[in-house]
Amino acid sequence: xxxxxxxxxxxxxxxxxxxxxxxxxxxxxxxxxxxxxxxxxxxxxxxxxxxxxxxxxxxxxxxxxxxxxxxxxxxxxxxxxxxxxxxxxxxxxxxxxxxxxxxxxxxxxxxxxxxxxxxxxxxxxxxxxxxxxxxxxxxxxxxxxxxxxxxxxxxxxxxxxxxxxxxxxxxxxxxxxxxxxxxxxxxxxxxxxxxxxxxxxxxxxxxxxxxxxxxxxxxxxxxxxxxxxxxxxxxxxxxxxxxxxxxxxxxxxxxxxx
Amino acid sequence: xxxxxxxxxxxxxxxxxxxxxxxxxxxxxxxxxxxxxxxxxxxxxxxxxxxxxxxxxxxxxxxxxxxxxxxxxxxxxxxxxxxxxxxxxxxxxxxxxxxxxxxxxxxxxxxxxxxxxxxxxxxxxxxxxxxxxxxxxxxxxxxxxxxxxxxxxxxxxxxxxxxxxxxxxxxxxxxxxxxxxxxxxxxxxxxxxxxxxxxxxxxxxxxxxxxxxxxxxxxxxxxxxxxxxxxxxxxxxxxxxxxxxxxxxxxxxxxxxxxxxxxxxxxxxxxxxxxxxxxxxxxxxxxxxxxxxxxxxxxxxxxxxxxxxxxxxxxxxxxxxxxxxxxxxxxxxxxxxxxxxxxxxxxxxxxxxxxxxxxxxxxxxxxxxxxxxxxxxxxxxxxxxxxxxxxxxxxxxxxxxxxxxxxxxxxxxxxxxxxxxxxxxxxxxxxxxxxxxxxxxxxxxxxxxxxxxxxxxxxxxxxxxxxxxx
Numbered sequence: 160x161x162x163x164x165x166x167x168x169x170x171x172x173x174x175x176x177x178x179x180x181x182x183x184x185x186x187x188x189x190x191x192x193x194x195x196x197x198x199x200x201x202x203x204x205x206x207x208x209x210x211x212x213x214x215x216x217x218x219x220x221x222x223x224x225x226x227x228x229x230x231x232x233x234x235x236x237x238x239x240x241x242x243x244x245x246x247x248x249x250x251x252x253x254x255x256x257x258x259x260x261x262x263x264x265x266x267x268x269x270x271x272x273x274x275x276x277x278x279x280x281x282x283x284x285x286x287x288x289x290x291x292x293x294x295x296x297x298x299x300x301x302x303x304x305x306x307x308x309x310x311x312x313x314x315x316x317x318x319x320x321x322x323x324x325x326x327x328x329x330x331x332x333x334x335x336x337x338x339x340x341x342x343x344x345x346x347x348x349x350x351x352x353x354x355x356x357x358x359x360x361x362x363x364x365x366x367x368x369x370x371x372x373x374x375x376x377x378x379x380x381x382x383x384x385x386x387x388x389x390x391x392x393x394x395x396x397x398x399x400x401x402x403x404x405x406x407x408x409x410x411x412x413x414x415x416x417x
Numbered sequence: 418x419x420x421x422x423x424x425x426x427x428x429x430x431x432x433x434x435x436x437x438x439x440x441x442x443x444x445x446x447x448x449x450x451x452x453x454x455x456x457x458x459x460x461x462x463x464x465x466x467x468x469x470x471x472x473x474x475x476x477x478x479x480x481x482x483x484x485x486x487x488x489x490x491x492x493x494x495x496x497x498x499x500x501x502x503x504x505x506x507x508x509x510x511x512x513x514x515x516x517x518x519x520x521x522x523x524x525x526x527x528x529x530x531x532x533x534x535x536x537x538x539x540x541x542x543x544x545x546x547x548x549x550x551x552x553x554x555x556x557x558x559x560x561x562x563x564x565x566x567x568x569x570x571x572x573x574x575x576x577x578x579x580x581x582x583x584x585x586x587x588x589x590x591x592x593x594x595x596x597x598x599x600x601x602x603x604x605x606x607x608x609x610x611x612x613x614x615x616x617x618x619x620x621x622x623x624x625x626x627x628x629x630x631x632x633x634x635x636x637x638x639x640x641x642x643x644x645x646x647x648x649x650x651x652x653x654x655x656x657x658x659x660x661x662x663x664x665x666x667x668x669x670x671x672x673x674x675x676x677x678x679x680x681x682x683x684x685x686x687x688x689x690x691x692x693x694x695x696x697x698x699x700x701x702x703x704x705x706x707x708x709x710x711x712x713x714x715x716x717x718x719x720x721x722x723x724x725x726x727x728x729x730x731x732x733x734x735x736x737x738x739x740x741x742x743x744x745x746x747x748x749x750x751x752x753x754x755x756x757x758x759x760x761x762x763x764x765x766x767x768x769x770x771x772x773x774x775x776x777x778x779x780x781x782x783x784x785x786x787x788x789x790x791x792x793x794x795x796x797x798x799x800x801x802x803x804x805x806x807x808x809x810x811x812x813x814x815x816x817x818x819x820x821x822x823x824x825x826x827x828x829x830x831x832x833x834x835x836x837x838x839x840x841x842x843x844x845x846x847x848x849x850x851x852x853x854x855x856x857x858x859x860x861x862x863x864x865x866x867x868x869x870x871x872x873x874x875x876x877x878x879x880x881x882x883x884x885x886x887x
Contacts, residue, residue, distance in 0.1 A: 215842050218834065243844035255839035259857030268853070269843040276844065310857070331843065 167193040167230055167246065167334040167367060169214075175224035176206075176213040182223065183209045185392035191335055191367040196381065198370050198403070201389035202411050207371040208252065210389075211339045215249040216242050229335070244276040246334030250324040250341050256313040262323065263307035266293055270330055296326045299359065301352050318349040325356040335367040336360075342377040354380030375407045390415045433714075434880065435528065436657035436687055438627055441520045443546065447503040449630065453477065456600050459503045463569055463603070468580070476589035476599030483593040489779070490717040490746045495691055500632040500663055502601045504546035510567045512553050521545050528654065530623045537869055539618035540565045544635060545625050547603040558616060564609040565620055568636055571607030578609060582640055586669035586697045586725075594693045598634045598667045605635030605666070610645040610676075619648040619681070619867060624664075626655035626690065632663045639669070641676040641704075648679040650870065654714070657687040661716065664690055670698035672706050674728075679707040683870060685877060686714035688744060696722040697752075703730035709865055710737040712747050713877055721779060723752035726760035726791075733762040736862045738874075740881055741806075743772030750779040750811075755791040755821075766797040767859050770806035771881070779811045782823070789820040799829045800858050802851060852882040 169191045176184035183206045191197055199207050213220040214227060216239035227234040229245050237245070257265070263286075271283035284292075290307075297304055300322040312320055321341055328336050338357065342350055354377050361368055370383070378400070386402040387394045388411070396402065396414050406414070445462065447455055456477050460470040485492050511517050514531045525531060525543050534541040540554035542565070549567030558565070564575065572579050589599035606622045626633050641647055655662060664686060672678045678698065686692055692715040698706040708722035724733035739747035753762040768776035778797045799808035810827050832854055840850035856863070856875050863871050 215838075217838050238847070239838060239841040240844050240846050240850075243842055249842050251839065251842075255833070255836045257836065257840070257854060257857050259860030260853055265853075269845065272849070273844040327843070 169234075169247070169335045169367065170228045171214070171225070172227070173225035174210070174213065174227060175222070176209055177221045177223050178209065178219060183392055184213065186225065187392070187394055189387070189394060191369050193334060193367045194365050195385065196361060196368045196370065196383040197385045197387065198372060198378070198381075198383040199387045199389050199394070200372060200403070200406060202415070203373075205389045206392040207389050208339050211249055211337045211369070211371060214337060215239055215247060243331075243333075244273065246277075248328055248331060248333030248336040250328055250336065250338040252340040252343060254312045254320045254324055257311040258313055260311050261308050262311050263290070263293055265311045266327065266330055269327070273331055292330065293326075296329050299329075300326050300356050302326065317344040318346065321345060321349070321353055322356070325353055325360070329356065329360045332364060333366060335369070337369045337371070339371045340373065341370065342372055342374060350377060351380055357381060375403060378403055388414050433657055433687055435654035435685065437527070438656035438658075439520055439524045441506060441518075441545075441627060443504050443506050443628075444508060445503070445505040446628075447501055449501055450498045451500070451502055451601070455502055459601055459603060462503070462505070465572065466576070469572065472584070472589075473600050473602075476596050479589050480593060480596035480600055483596060485593060489719045489748045489777075492691075492717075495661070495663065499630055499660070501628060501630055502632050502634070503603055504628055504631060505548055506545045506627075507548070507550050510549045510570060511551050514551065517543075517551050521550055524625060524627065525551075525623065528623065528625070533621065533869070537618060537867065538621050539616050540620045542567065542606050542620075542622040543625070544604045544622065544633075546627060546631060547633065549604050549606070552606075554620070558614075561614050562611040563614060563616065564607060566607050568605040568607040568638060569603065571638075575607075575609070578640070579607070579638070582638060582669070582671055584669070586671065586699055587667050587695050591695060594665045595667055595695045598636065598665050598695070601632070602634045602636045602667070604633075605637040606639075606649070607637070608639040608647060608649060610641045610647045612642045613644045614642075615646045616648070619650045621650040621652070624651065624653040626662050626664065626686075629658045630660055630662060632665070635666050637666070637668045639671070639678060639680070641670070641672045641678045643673045644675040645673075646677040648681065650681040650683070650867075652683045652685065654685050655687045655690050658689050660689065662690045664692045664694070664715075666694045666696075668694070668696040670706065672698060672700045672704040674702045674704060676701075677705045677707070679709065680722075681709040681866065681870065682711060683874065683877075684710075684712045684714055684718065688714065688716055688742075690715045692718040692720065694718075694720045696720065697725070698723070699725045699727055700731035700733060702728035704728075705732045705734070707733075708735045708737070708751070709862070710735070710749065711862075711874060712737070712739045712749050713881060715745065715747075717746045717748065719748045721750045721752050721781075723754070724762065725754045726757055726762065728757045729759040731757060731760045733760075735762075735764045735766075736865060737766045738859045738862050739766070739768040739776050740878065741768070741770045741774030741776040742881055743774055746775045746777070748777040748779060750777075750781075752781040753783070753793065755784040755788050755793070758787070758789045758791065760788070761792040763793070764795040764797070765862065767862060768797075768799045768808060769802065769855055769858065770799070770808050771802040773805050775807040775809075777809045777811065778827075781813045781815070783815045784818050784821055784823075786817040788818050791818065791821045793822070794824045795826075797827045798858070800855065801829070801831045802855075848882055852879055855882060
């Protein structure tokens with residue numbers, strides 16, 4: 160890390176979240192700056208995905224306490240689309256399908272819409288301007304360009320959906336991206352492509368990344384600056400890559416019971 | 418509550434951009450209400466032959482004798498005594514927009530009709546109130562023998578061709594509203610495409626109701642001769658008034674051996690219009706009839722485009738989109754009659770209900786005994802946007818032959834919370850996300866429209882989606 164003040168900063172303080180009346184997050188503190196990769200690991204049901212959904216503003220996740228700011232702006236008061244305009248992005252574990260809307264058109268509409276909101280008065284990209292940009296992003300993610308004309312996520316395999324999420328992250332230019340189990344259900348080649356895609360977007364756009372995972376294996380390709388362990392709705396330990404290696408050797412148990 | 422009503426009216430006006438009315442002076446306006454004298458006056462005014470007057474009077478008796486349908490939508494609020502049955506806006510139909518009276522021309526300019534003709538049509542017609550005020554066809558097509566005229570003109574100019582086909586597909590006795598139309602009909606298009614002539618660009622007719630409490634009763638008759646083809650497009654709008662108007666048309670189409678006809682409707686009446694229309698086509702050997710029916714406007718629409726497959730090799734395709742916003746009921750569907758062996762049909766109906774809107778699919782598929790090797794595929798999909806929206810499906814199948822292949826599927830879905838959240842997380846507002854899902858839902862049908870109309874359709878859907886989505 161260099162010594163200059165980070166440009167963008169997502170600050171989470173004592174965040175508490177309930178789903179259907181049940182408290183899932185019990186006070187999470189975390190700051191993610193641009194130029195940082197954070198990884199949250201932890202057993203099933205510890206609240207990792209809940210953190211992502213709550214930060215993006217899913218209506219079923221009730222905020223019962225705490226605060227979240229992005230560059231000083233109160234994130235929790237905003238609808239999901241306004242959070243996206245600020246610069247938040249969520250890569251889904253299970254991306255949704257939209258029939259009749261092609262992947263290419265969707266990307267262009269979403270990208271132009273974000274640009275319009277982030278820089279009022281800017282000119283939207285025409286299909287002719289946008290197409291080569293999409294094509295390049297798809298080549299990087301080893302996705303056949305025929306997907307441009309297919310309905311968004313419809314009939315995509317699990318791996319194709321995940322790659323499509325990374326293409327979206329790359330083209331929609333967020334400031335802070337949250338990636339929820341982006342590595343689940345991928346074979347080794349797809350995992351490598353996805354991880355390299357994340358690393359490339361990170362390096363080119365100097366964004367901040369919060370990556371949720373169950374598995375160590377994505378760490379073979381990504382170099383996080385911070386590793387956090389989450390258990391029972393709290394971050395119980397934070398460290399660097401060493402913590403991930405310790406986890407790999409010894410498992411969660413010693414940290415959870417400690 | 419008066420305030421609520423005003424808010425609602427204001428909301429309607431803001432989303433329905435065709436709700437303006439124009440001050441026009443009509444040449445003749447019949448008093449409200451319907452009786453034998455009005456029927457006679459219409460015929461006399463049009464200088465019709467005796468047989469047409471007799472036809473009208475007979476139809477009027479049938480109209481009086483038939484009870485109101487008790488199925489479909491709520492018809493009891495129609496006040497037949499509070500309607501002007503005939504309003505003549507100008508002296509005659511013109512071939513040059515410059516000759517159309519200025520106030521009427523202004524209306525169609527505002528609606529973009531002359532511009533559309535210049536850009537992408539082979540011919541266009543415009544009906545204002547009860548009469549066609551304009552009809553024009555490219556000279557090259559006139560030279561090939563194509564006829565595209567106001568139907569009243571066709572009765573005078575081509576009396577034999579007219580009489581041979583008129584009311585042969587939809588007789589007055591068919592239903593109460595067909596009888597009403599037959600008694601007081603006025604305006605509409607007449608098309609004849611001679612043997613082997615293919616009209617590449619669409620012909621369009623635009624129907625506009627301008628007066629309050631107006632009844633528009635046009636008839637369209639299309640004859641596609643052997644191995645010929647045509648694509649006819651109709652559009653319609655009306656001003657937003659506090660009291661209701663009635664549109665009750667009859668459309669008859671004959672497609673002869675090897676011919677092809679596509680009939681496309683973009684119905685966008687204001688939300689105070691009852692739209693009760695009988696549309697039917699007859700397809701002969703190896704002929705193809707294709708209805709593409711888009712219903713967005715009106716208070717209540719009851720419309721079931723039908724195809725009678727009369728000879729082997731005949732094909733029917735009926736694609737439809739219905740959008741029922743708050744307070745609207747779209748009772749729409751399709752009817753296919755397999756009256757010959759080796760005939761094929763496809764129905765694909767998609768409906769959307771929003772707010773308190775209600776959409777109904779009502780369809781009939783009939784295969785007569787002995788009609789072997791008929792194939793049919795029926796698919797109806799409904800999408801509901803709100804908790805209070807309603808969708809019903811009545812797909813009647815009467816298949817009296819075993820050696821046939823019939824497929825039927827129906828789906829009902831709601832816009833999912835997870836799908837909305839996914840799109841909103843990409844920066845789309847709630848309304849933009851819902852509009853994207855709706856436009857995606859109807860895309861398989863919209864893509865069958867010529868590009869200009871597809872763009873118009875997506876824009877109309879956007880307008881309909883304005884306002885809160887729950």
